[in-house]
Amino acid sequence: MFPEIKRKVLNHQDITNEEALYLFEIEDKELLQDVFDLANYINEEQNGNVVSFVHNMNINFTNVCELHCTFCAFRRNGNEEDAFVLSEEGIVEKVRGKGITEITYQGGLTDRVPLEKALSLLRAVKDYDREIHCHAFSPEEIAYYSEKTGKSYREVIADSIQSGMDSMCGTAAEILDDEIRAKVCPTKINSDTWIEIIKCGHELGLHSTSTILFGHIEEPKHWVRHLNRIRDLQKETGMITEFIPLLFMPDNAPLGRVLERKGIEQDRSSLQLRMLAVSRIYFQNTIRNIQTSWVKMGLDFAIQSLQCGANDVGGTLYSETITRNAGGTHGEYVSVDAFEQRIEKIGKVPIQRDTVYSFQKSEESHLLTSAVRGQEIE
Ligand code: SF4
Numbered sequence: 001m002f003p004e005i006k007r008k009v010l011n012h013q014d015i016t017n018e019e020a021l022y023l024f025e026i027e028d029k030e031l032l033q034d035v036f037d038l039a040n041y042i043n044e045e046q047n048g049n050v051v052s053f054v055h056n057m058n059i060n061f062t063n064v065c066e067l068h069c070t071f072c073a074f075r076r077n078g079n080e081e082d083a084f085v086l087s088e089e090g091i092v093e094k095v096r097g098k099g100i101t102e103i104t105y106q107g108g109l110t111d112r113v114p115l116e117k118a119l120s121l122l123r124a125v126k127d128y129d130r131e132i133h134c135h136a137f138s139p140e141e142i143a144y145y146s147e148k149t150g151k152s153y154r155e156v157i158a159d160s161i162q163s164g165m166d167s168m169c170g171t172a173a174e175i176l177d178d179e180i181r182a183k184v185c186p187t188k189i190n191s192d193t194w195i196e197i198i199k200c201g202h203e204l205g206l207h208s209t210s211t212i213l214f215g216h217i218e219e220p221k222h223w224v225r226h227l228n229r230i231r232d233l234q235k236e237t238g239m240i241t242e243f244i245p246l247l248f249m250p251d252n253a254p255l256g257r258v259l260e261r262k263g264i265e266q267d268r269s270s271l272q273l274r275m276l277a278v279s280r281i282y283f284q285n286t287i288r289n290i291q292t293s294w295v296k297m298g299l300d301f302a303i304q305s306l307q308c309g310a311n312d313v314g315g316t317l318y319s320e321t322i323t324r325n326a327g328g329t330h331g332e333y334v335s336v337d338a339f340e341q342r343i344e345k346i347g348k349v350p351i352q353r354d355t356v357y358s359f360q361k362s363e364e365s366h367l368l369t370s371a372v373r374g375q376e377i378e
Contacts, residue, residue, distance in 0.1 A: 001019060001022050002022075002031060002034060002035075004019070005019050005022075005023065005038070005281070006034075006038060009038055009041070009042060009281060009284060012284065012285055013285075014231075014282075014284070014285055014286075015281060015282060015284075017224045017225075017228055020223075020224045020227060020228075020278060020281075020282050021220055021221060021224050023035055023274075023277075023278045023281065024220035024223055024224065024274065024278055025220055032274070035274070035277050035278070035281070036273065036277050036307065036308040036309070038277075038281060039276070039277035039278070039280040039281055039308055039309030040307055040308060040309060042280055042281060042284050042309065043280055043290070043309050043310070043311050046288055046311070047288070047289075047311040048349075049347070049348045049349045050311065050348070050349050050350075050351050051306055051311060051312065051313060051343045051348045051349065051350055051351070052289070052311065052312045052313075052350075052351045052352070052353040052357065052359075053312065053313045053314060053315065053316065053336075053339050053343075053350065053351075053352060053353065054101060054102050054314070054315045054316070054352070054353055054354065054355060055099065055100050055101050055102070055315070055316045055336055055352060056100050056101065056102035056103065056104060056135075056315035056316060056317060056355075057094065057095065057098060057100050057102075057103050057104070057315075057317065058103070058104045058106075058315075058317060059086070059091060059094060059095075059103050059104070059105050059106075059125075060074070060106055060107050060108075061085065061086045061091065061105065061106075061107035061113060061118065061121050062083075062084060062085040062086065062107040062108050062110060062112065062113050063075060063076045063082075063083060063084055063107075063108055064076055064077070064078045064083050064084075064085065064108045064110040064112055064113075065108030065109050065110060066108075066109050066110055066111075067108075067109055067185070067187050067188065068187065068254075069174075069184065069185040069187075069188065070183075070184050070185070070253065070254045070255035070258070071174070071184055071185070071213065071216060071248055071253050071254075071255045071256075072253060072254075073249070073251070073252035073253040073256075074108075075108055076108075078110065078112060085110075085112050085113055086121060087121075088120060088121055088124035089124075091121050091124050091125055092124055092125065092128045095125055095128060095129070095132065096128070100132065100316075101131070101132065101133060101354055101355070102132065102133040102134075102135055102315070102354070102355045103125060103132055103133075103134055103135065103136075104135045104136075104169060104315075105121075105122060105125070105134055105135065105136040105137070105165075106136070106137065106138060106141065106169055106171065107141070109140070109141065109144045111148075114145075114148060114149075115145040115148065115149050115151075115156065115159070118137075118141075118145070119159060119160065119163040120163075122134055122136060122160070122163045122164045122165065123163050123164055125164065126163070126164035133166045133167065133354060133355045133356075134164045134165055134166050134167075135166065135167045135168075135169060135209075135355050136160060136164075136165040136166075136167075136168070136169065137160060137165060137168060137169060138168070138169040138170070138171040138172035139168075139172055139173075139189060139193065139194045139196075139197035139198055140171075140172035140188055140189055140194075141172075142156050142157060142160075142168075142197050142201075143189045143193060143197060153196070153197050153200050154200050154203075154204065157197075157200060157201050157204055157206070158204060161204065161205075161206070165206070166206070166355070167206050167207045167208060167209075167241075167355055167356065168198065168201040168206045168207070168208040168209075169208070169209060170198065170208045170209035170210040170211050170240070170244070171209075171211050171246075172188065172189070172194065173194055173210065173211050173212060173213070173226070173230075174188070174212075174213045175212065175213065175214065175218050175222050175223075175225075175226050176191040176194060176195070176212075176225065176226045176229045176230070177191060177218070177222045177225045177226060178190050178191055179222075180217065180218045180222050183217060184216060184217065184255060191229065195229060195233055198210075198233065199233065199236070199237060201239075202237040202239035203237075206239070207239050207240070207241050207355075207356050208239060208240055208241070209240065209241055209242050209243075209244055210230045210233075210234075210240045210242070210243050210244070210287070211243070211244045211245070211246050212226050212227075212230075212243075212244075212245050212246065212275070212279075213246045213248055214245060214246070214247065214248065214271070214275060215247045215248040215266055215268060215271050215272075216248040216250075216255055216259065217255070217259070223275070223278075227278075227279060227282050227283070230243065230283075230287075231282065231283060231286050231287075234283075234286045234287055235286060240286075240287055241289060241355070241356055241357055242287065242288075242289035242290065242291050242312060242357070243279050243283055243287045243289070243290050243291070244291040244293065244314070245272065245275040245276060245279060245290075245291075245292075245293075246293060246296065247268060247271065247272050247275075247293070247296045247297065249296060268297070269297060269301060272292075272296070272297060272301075272305065273305055273308045276290055276292060276305055276308050276309045276310045277308045277309045279309070280308075280309030280310070281309070288311075288357075288360065289311060289312050289357060290309055290310045290311060290312065291310060291312040291313070291314050292305040292306065292310035292312070292313055292314070293314055294313055294314065294334060295314070295317060299334060299338075299342060302314075303342050303343070303345075303346060306343075306346065306348065312353075313339065313343070316333060316334055316335065316336060316339065317332065317333060317334070336352060
């Protein structure tokens with residue numbers, strides 16, 4: 001099956017779900033290296049030697065949350081000692097003087113931060129500096145505020161845009177398969193609702209990211225279903241900027257303890273590389289940017305994964321609390337200089353980007369070039 005997949009890639013044709021499943025299940029090491037090489041080929045064709053990153057900060061405005069997702073080590077009950085809700089002044093203090101171009105703005109779901117409060121905190125950042133891009137709220141938060149206020153998804157998103165939301169977080173997707181969602185996040189919105197809300201944001205002019213939380217109880221067939229839903233959505237709206245595979249961090253999460261008791265262990269680095277490579281191949285004609293995460297696996301690993309299909313190393317990321325709470329040990333900040341040096345060291349060209357990859361828009365559209373490119377290649 002691999003030669004046929006390669007032929008399709010060379011001719012800029014989408015691979016099928018069956019072919020994606022085959023790639024996910026390859027065990028032969030040499031063949032797996034061929035998969036990495038093919039993903040690298042697509043990346044070099046689309047992005048050349050360029051590796052991008054954004055100078056940003058995560059702002060989690062509260063860790064108090066009513067939900068109990070089993071993979072989450074971040075949430076707290078309201079009465080726990082380290083539960084917090086940020087104030088307007090506190091948020092501005094975090095941002096002040098950092099020179100960042102983006103905040104990723106998310107928080108737990110709690111009556112202590114109703115929609116008006118969440119929007120007031122967002123406005124505080126915009127009042128401090130209108131130029132900071134506010135990448136805010138996942139579909140889960142939009143659904144929560146909608147339920148609490150009686151407003152439609154569209155109205156909540158429109159209110160958020162009024163208060164400074166510039167793009168939507170594609171988190172809370174986890175695995176877009178309701179069989180798995182029922183086990184790992186039973187009280188979260190279902191797959192259809194996640195798609196519906198992201199699409200609503202796109203219709204209102206917001207770009208979004210897309211993510212997958214993998215490496216827990218799911219199987220390759222669930223990854224394929226997830227990728228398929230994202231690809232279909234992107235074909236419809238074209239407003240997804242990037243795909244971000246997020247490897248499950250088991251150390252402090254309830255789900256991690258369950259897997260440990262069951263003796264389930266995975267080769268995490270191999271899993272991450274495979275997800276990056278297969279998603280690069282699967283999204284060849286739909287999503288140009290595949291992001292590797294230094295927060296989860298470390299900067300050395302992220303740099304290595306740039307040979308397997310990834311072209312973006314995410315953010316400098318002041319204040320990354322969610323992964324650290326989950327047991328991530330790779331620090332909370334990489335400076336712009338450090339990113340540039342490490343990327344140059346492997347012969348690639350670092351570019352500090354904005355949230356929506358504006359630097360790519362001035363280039364001739366690769367996807368367009370692909371679509372009109374000549375004859376079949378055997
Ligand atoms: S993942 Fe988000 S919604 Fe789920 S428990 Fe954690 S903070 Fe709450």
